[in-house]
Amino acid sequence: MSGMAKSMELSPVGRADVENEMEEMVSGVLKQARIPTMGRKLIVEASTPGHYPGLLWERFGVKNMPPLSVEEQAASIVECVRAGAAAIHCHQRDPSAPYNYDTNAFKSMRPELLAEIFETAYREVDFVPLNHAWYPRDWQEMEDTDYVTPTRKLLELGKGNRYIQGNVIMALAGTYRRKGFLSSFHSARSMVEGIAFLEENHVKPLVACHVDYLTWFKNSVMDAGVFKTRLHMNIEDGKHNVDRIFADPESYLNIVSSLELVKKLVPDCTIGLQTGGRNWLPTTIFGIMLGADLVRIGIEDQFWAYPHRDEIVKNPADSVRKVVQIARMLGREIATSDEARQILGIKVTSAGVGRP
Numbered sequence: 327m328s329g330m331a332k333s334m335e336l337s338p339v340g341r342a343d344v345e346n347e348m349e350e351m352v353s354g355v356l357k358q359a360r361i362p363t364m365g366r367k368l369i370v371e372a373s374t375p376g377h378y379p380g381l382l383w384e385r386f387g388v389k390n391m392p393p394l395s396v397e398e399q400a401a402s403i404v405e406c407v408r409a410g411a412a413a414i415h416c417h418q419r420d421p422s423a424p425y426n427y428d429t430n431a432f433k434s435m436r437p438e439l440l441a442e443i444f445e446t447a448y449r450e451v452d453f454v455p456l457n458h459a460w461y462p463r464d465w466q467e468m469e470d471t472d473y474v475t476p477t478r479k480l481l482e483l484g485k486g487n488r489y490i491q492g493n494v495i496m497a498l499a500g501t502y503r504r505k506g507f508l509s510s511f512h513s514a515r516s517m518v519e520g521i522a523f524l525e526e527n528h529v530k531p532l533v534a535c536h537v538d539y540l541t542w543f544k545n546s547v548m549d550a551g552v553f554k555t556r557l558h559m560n561i562e563d564g565k566h567n568v569d570r571i572f573a574d575p576e577s578y579l580n581i582v583s584s585l586e587l588v589k590k591l592v593p594d595c596t597i598g599l600q601t602g603g604r605n606w607l608p609t610t611i612f613g614i615m616l617g618a619d620l621v622r623i624g625i626e627d628q629f630w631a632y633p634h635r636d637e638i639v640k641n642p643a644d645s646v647r648k649v650v651q652i653a654r655m656l657g658r659e660i661a662t663s664d665e666a667r668q669i670l671g672i673k674v675t676s677a678g679v680g681r682p
Contacts, residue, residue: 328579363617367661371413372406373624374642400446412649412666437479456492473520486676492530497543503548519644523550551669557595564603565627571605
């Protein structure tokens with residue numbers, strides 16, 4: 327009887343025997359180590375104004391999309407940055423071609439136009455310009471890509487990398503080739519030449535990859551020894567007509583597969599996730615949970631707002647706000663523009679951008 331009475335004595339927090347038992351039950355949980363997967367800061371990259379023609383939004387009754395004038399395009403960038411985007415991916419639009427820049431491609435892709443849009447936005451915010459700066463050497467034949475000429479022009483305009491701090495390397499073609507503006511005219515030779523020029527001029531090569539072509543890219547480009555800095559690999563699932571995320575639960579399984587394949591091929595790299603199609607939102611969040619270093623949000627291949635509704639994205643900044651809010655609720659901190667440059671290993675070479 328005395329032993330029982332002693333075990334039932336009251337401590338300052340309750341019965342001693344119950345407290346001892348509960349402490350034993352939870353001691354394993356309390357001793358668990360932190361799980362570092364979401365411990366790194368997340369770079370949010372906003373795509374605006376995107377490459378979709380305006381008629382697509384008009385079909386759904388949405389006016390003034392995408393932004394068209396220089397001022398509107400710059401204002402959209404500013405809004406995305408203030409919503410939490412540290413980086414910007416801009417498909418600059420020629421204001422004289424309101425519906426489809428493919429019909430006026432060269433004018434839309436002019437470095438001078440991009441510099442004007444970015445300079446207008448820089449008056450209000452800082453951001454990391456991660457862009458396309460390439461076009462075919464022959465606009466008629468579309469046979470190969472020139473990464474050097476448009477990048478050099480942007481560097482000249484910015485007296486350094488003010489307008490281009492990252493350039494997309496389209497490593498998604500493999501050996502499959504066909505003619506056409508959005509087709510596979512990115513040869514290994516052009517990539518090697520372009521990457522060498524980018525590395526030399528402090529422009530981060532951003533490898534846009536579909537996992538189907540990872541080994542081709544390694545054999546044809548990486549093994550050439552052209553990369554001098556840490557690689558950055560952007561996984562593109564559900565984008566540009568390559569769709570591995572159109573159904574559940576396969577969407578999530580494929581995201582896991584893509585991330586792990588990249589990690590196995592390039593163990594020490596930063597990884598971005600750029601999804602599209604109906605399932606872009608939940609797969610983007612899944613990538614954030616799996617520790618992706620960067621996610622692209624906006625209006626490039628992200629037309630539908632939700633996978634289960636027929637709502638459309640009416641403003642890229644709305645998508646940025648949504649993803650930033652969810653990421654913060656999950657405990658992931660959002661990188662600033664300077665932090666994004668540090669994560670990606672980008673050195674600013676122009677005055678008046680980022681750190682002095």
